[in-house]
Structure formats: structure tokens, C-alpha cells
Amino acid sequence: MIRTISAKPNRANSGRCAACAVRSLSICGALDQSDLAEFERISRHVRLGPREGLFAAGQAASSVHNLTEGVARLYKLLPDGRRQVIGFALPGDFLGLAPSDRYSFSADAIDSVSVCRLSREAFTHFIGQRPHFLIRINEFAARELMLAQEQMLLLGRRTAEEKVAAFLVVWRERLKQIDDDRQTIALPMSRQDIADYLGLTIETVSRTLTRFEREEMLVIVAGGVRLLDPARAEAMAAA
Amino acid sequence: MIRTISAKPNRANSGRCAACAVRSLSICGALDQSDLAEFERISRHVRLGPREGLFAAGQAASSVHNLTEGVARLYKLLPDGRRQVIGFALPGDFLGLAPSDRYSFSADAIDSVSVCRLSREAFTHFIGQRPHFLIRINEFAARELMLAQEQMLLLGRRTAEEKVAAFLVVWRERLKQIDDDRQTIALPMSRQDIADYLGLTIETVSRTLTRFEREEMLVIVAGGVRLLDPARAEAMAAA
DNA sequence: GTCGCCGGTTGATCCAGATCAAGTTCGGCG
DNA sequence: CGCCGAACTTGATCTGGATCAACCGGCGAC
Numbered sequence: 001m002i003r004t005i006s007a008k009p010n011r012a013n014s015g016r017c018a019a020c021a022v023r024s025l026s027i028c029g030a031l032d033q034s035d036l037a038e039f040e041r042i043s044r045h046v047r048l049g050p051r052e053g054l055f056a057a058g059q060a061a062s063s064v065h066n067l068t069e070g071v072a073r074l075y076k077l078l079p080d081g082r083r084q085v086i087g088f089a090l091p092g093d094f095l096g097l098a099p100s101d102r103y104s105f106s107a108d109a110i111d112s113v114s115v116c117r118l119s120r121e122a123f124t125h126f127i128g129q130r131p132h133f134l135i136r137i138n139e140f141a142a143r144e145l146m147l148a149q150e151q152m153l154l155l156g157r158r159t160a161e162e163k164v165a166a167f168l169v170v171w172r173e174r175l176k177q178i179d180d181d182r183q184t185i186a187l188p189m190s191r192q193d194i195a196d197y198l199g200l201t202i203e204t205v206s207r208t209l210t211r212f213e214r215e216e217m218l219v220i221v222a223g224g225v226r227l228l229d230p231a232r233a234e235a236m237a238a239a
Numbered sequence: 240m241i242r243t244i245s246a247k248p249n250r251a252n253s254g255r256c257a258a259c260a261v262r263s264l265s266i267c268g269a270l271d272q273s274d275l276a277e278f279e280r281i282s283r284h285v286r287l288g289p290r291e292g293l294f295a296a297g298q299a300a301s302s303v304h305n306l307t308e309g310v311a312r313l314y315k316l317l318p319d320g321r322r323q324v325i326g327f328a329l330p331g332d333f334l335g336l337a338p339s340d341r342y343s344f345s346a347d348a349i350d351s352v353s354v355c356r357l358s359r360e361a362f363t364h365f366i367g368q369r370p371h372f373l374i375r376i377n378e379f380a381a382r383e384l385m386l387a388q389e390q391m392l393l394l395g396r397r398t399a400e401e402k403v404a405a406f407l408v409v410w411r412e413r414l415k416q417i418d419d420d421r422q423t424i425a426l427p428m429s430r431q432d433i434a435d436y437l438g439l440t441i442e443t444v445s446r447t448l449t450r451f452e453r454e455e456m457l458v459i460v461a462g463g464v465r466l467l468d469p470a471r472a473e474a475m476a477a478a
Numbered sequence: 479g480t481c482g483c484c485g486g487t488t489g490a491t492c493c494a495g496a497t498c499a500a501g502t503t504c505g506g507c508g
Numbered sequence: 509c510g511c512c513g514a515a516c517t518t519g520a521t522c523t524g525g526a527t528c529a530a531c532c533g534g535c536g537a538c
Contacts, residue, residue, distance in 0.1 A: 076388065078396060084396045098381055100385075104389075135366075149315065150315075155394035157321040157322070157435075158317075191517095196395075199396065203516095203517080238318065239318040430485075441486080441487095
């Protein structure tokens with residue numbers, strides 16, 4: 001009886017992965033039909049509301065996650081409460097490259113988020129059987145690492161103005177990649193999140209955006225900004 | 240004839256990898272006897288003097304490197320010359336996780352450095368045949384990524400004092416891991432390198448170290464520092 | 479030797495961005 | 509509707525670390 005119940009969600013979700021809108025963007029892009037069926041069997045679809053946590057730093061890293069919908073913030077905290085947002089995860093992003101058995105950062109939903117959750121154990125076994133999948137994971141890791149290095153340059157050596165401009169340019173590029181190519185750049189995260197991502201205060205982010213608006217580089221709208229002068233933003237971001 | 244000449248260095252170096260002091264620390268720790276022979280065949284041993292470049296950002300990423308001796312600095316430059324050191328590579332470290340076909344950062348020798356250099360092509364082929372090796376590479380990538388995230392926290396949210404203390408503590412730990420466990424922490428890199436790593440100026444690094452010395456937390460010696468009060472340094476580094 | 483240079487230290491001053499302190503806007507809710 | 513609170517903006521002031529400017533000391537060239 002228990003076996004039947006536990007099998008049920010999988011049957012109900014049959015084809016879930018095959019129908020996944022972000023499959024080709026995600027690590028699952030490297031999986032064929034039969035791989036996909038197995039992946040679906042070992043993964044569980046989870047929905048989270050705004051502000052709900054996916055996992056927290058220090059917890060046993062029992063699961064890996066594949067984001068399919070929404071935006072998540074990834075961050076680290078110092079004992080006194082200072083926070084560094086180390087990234088924003090978008091659909092297609094994989095959260096599970098951990099070198100230890102504990103999460104080294106926390107992740108929570110910004111808006112409504114959907115993820116595929118797999119036990120780390122099952123995931124490790126799964127990848128061990130599939131070298132092409134491992135290569136894919138590797139590519140993702142290398143890309144993450146390059147982004148992290150770019151962010152170090154930003155945090156260590158750029159001015160507030162450059163930081164905000166670079167953030168907008170890179171974020172726009174990422175949204176474009178997941179096919180959200182509107183003139184308005186959606187900013188689902190709060191000013192505080194942006195500040196903690198850029199190593200600034202909320203006031204500096206706010207002032208800088210206001211100034212960009214005054215200088216007619218962009219317009220601040222509900223839930224985002226509209227870039228009027230992308231070239232200028234890109235120039236600021238570049239140096 | 241050409242074939243004989245090109246085979247010669249390999250024969251001369253036979254057993255080079257088997258005798259490698261840092262093999263167990265490096266990605267090669269995942270290789271068995273026969274893997275190792277093949278790895279040796281496709282790799283070339285290169286020595287570099289102080290300040291010599293391993294590769295530069297923007298160049299075609301034709302090689303991957305495995306550091307076996309010495310210390311290298313990895314860094315990114317902005318068009319106006321501002322520099323961010325994104326890491327220091329020690330024996331056992333692997334430089335080759337690139338998501339694109341161009342190097343995204345530059346690397347050069349700080350002191351005398353030895354590396355194993357492999358063509359990216361041969362390396363890609365090599366790992367494709369060896370899933371256990373891929374898993375090892377993955378572990379290295381995950382560790383790199385975690386270090387990068389820790390560094391983002393440092394760059395974005397820590398004070399100058401915390402940055403310098405954290406740098407010393409982490410660096411000491413790394414030296415310990417490669418069996419350089421002396422009371423004196425060797426600092427082969429310049430003050431400028433440290434400043435560019437921590438997102439500070441050379442003056443601030445110098446002043447902070449001098450103050451630590453005045454406060455009897457450490458003693459500045461030629462080529463490094465001697466930690467008198469590691470507990471205090473660790474407390475500073477923690478928060 | 480001693481000259482010059484390079485890496486490092488130290489001091490005085492400056493300023494970008496933090497901090498402190500009000501406003502303002504807006505969406506949710508009785 | 510009007511009240512509340514959260515998110516954001518704006519203004520005034522402060523300060524940690526940058527910048528500017530000597531200076532020191534060791535060492536390699538000659």
C-alpha cells in the first residue's frame with residue numbers, strides 16, 4: 001500500500017521532464033529519453049512561495065535542486081548579520097555543486113519558485129553512470145566559476161556606479177537567455193538584495209538608480225527598470 | 240624521425256607522474272597506473288621563472304595546467320588597469336576549468352613555478368574516457384566555487400582588518416595542506432598582490448599588518464609573517 | 479663601497495559611500 | 509475608503525579606507 005502511494009506521484013507526473021520548458025537550458029539538456037525517465041523517477045517537483053527557503057547554510061546537504069520557475073537568492077551570512085548575496089538563480093540553474101556534505105550558503109525563493117529536488121545520494125549515483133551528463137555538470141560548474149570570478153572583480157575593484165550598471169547589463173542578458181526579452185528589465189529582488197549582491201548599501205543602490213533615471217539612462221518602473229540607453233550602461237559596466 | 244624526437248621527452252620523463260610529490264593532492268590523485276602513463280604521455284612539464292606568464296586573459300585557451308611547484312597569481316584586469324587577484328594557485332591546483340575557448344583570467348608565476356601543461360583537446364579527450372576522473376575534476380570545481388563564494392563574502396562585506404586576518408588564516412591553512420607547516424607563514428606574493436586580492440590598497444594592507452604586529456598578534460619577517468596569536472586571527476577572520 | 483631602485487612603511491588629507499534620519503509611495507486589509 | 513507597514517527614496521553628516529606624498533632599507537649593478 002505504501003509502495004503504491006509513493007509510486008503515485010511519479011505516475012501522475014509522467015512526462016513532466018519531457019515537457020519541461022527549461023530542459024534544454026538546464027543540466028537535463030544532456031539527457032536522452034531513457035535518462036530523462038530515470039531522472040524523473042528520482043526527482044520530485046516542489047513549489048515554494050515567496051520568501052520560503054530551499055535550504056540553509058550549515059544544514060546537511062541532502063538534496064540538489066534544479067530551478068524550473070521563478071527566481072531564488074543565494075546568500076551567505078556573517079555571525080553579526082551582514083549578508084552577501086552570492087547570486088540569483090533563474091530557471092535552468094542548477095544548485096548542487098557542493099564540495100562538502102553541508103550547504104555552504106542559503107537559498108530562498110524571491111517570487112514563486114518551482115524546483116526539481118533530488119536526493120544527493122540518488123543524484124551522485126545517477127551521474128556516476130552517465131559520463132556525458134558529468135561533462136554537462138562540469139560545463140555548468142565552469143560557467144558558475146567564471147561568473148564568480150567576474151563578481152570578485154566587481155566587488156573588489158568597481159565603483160558603485162559601475163556595480164549597478166554592470167548588474168543591470170548582466171541581469172538583462174540572463175533574462176534574455178531564458179527568453180524574457182522585454183524592453184523592461186524585471187527586477188523581482190528587493191533593493192536590499194541588490195545592495196547585498198553588489199557590496200553596497202540600499203541607499204547607494206537607490207540613489208544610483210535615481211541618478212541613472214535623472215540622466216535618462218533608464219526609467220524606474222514597478223518591478224523593474226526600462227533601459228533607455230543600453231549602450232551607455234554597457235560602457236559603464238565594461239570599465 | 241620526427242616521431243622519434245617527439246617521443247623522446249616522454250621517455251626521458253618516464254615515471255615523472257608516478258614520482259610527482261603532489262599527485263595525491265591534485266586531480267591526478269584519481270588516476271591509476273595506466274591512466275597515469277597516458278596522462279604523462281599527453282602532458283608536458285614546464286618551468287617558469289618569477290613573473291613569467293602561464294597564460295593571459297583573452298588568449299585562446301589552448302592548454303590546461305596542473306601546478307606542481309611554486310605559487311602563481313590569477314587575476315583579472317579592467318581596461319584602466321585596476322586589477323583583481325582572483326586567487327593564488329599552489330602545488331596541486333588545477334587551472335583549466337574554463338567555460339569558453341578563451342582564458343577569462345591571466346595567470347603568472349610569483350616565484351619559480353613548475354606546471355604540467357596539456358593541450359585542452361587532449362585533456363578533453365582524456366577525461367571523456369574516464370568518468371572517475373571527471374568526478375574528481377568536479378570535486379575540484381565545486382571546491383573552487385565554494386572558495387570563490389567565500390571570497391565574495393569577504394570582498395563585499397568584510398572590513399579591511401577582517402580581510403587581512405582572514406587572508407592570513409586561510410593562507411596558513413592552505414600551506415599546511417601542502418605540508419608547509421612552519422610557524423612562519425610564507426608570503427611569496429607582494430603587498431600589492433595581497434591588496435588586489437582583498438580589494439584594498441597596498442597602504443591599507445601594510446598599515447593593517449603593522450598594526451597587527453604592534454598589537455602582538457604577529458611578527459612581520461622577511462618573506463612572510465609569524466602568527467603569535469592564531470586564535471585572535473581566527474576570531475577576526477570569522478566575523 | 480655607494481648609487482639607484484624597488485618594495486614596503488608611515489603620515490596627512492580627502493572623498494565615495496556608509497550611516498543616520500526623515501519622508502514618500504503603494505499595496506493590502508479592516 | 510483610510511489606515512498600516514514595507515519598500516523605497518531623499519537629505520545631512522560621518523568615516524573607513526583611498527589618495528597623495530615622503531621616507532626607509534636592502535640589494536644588485538658597477
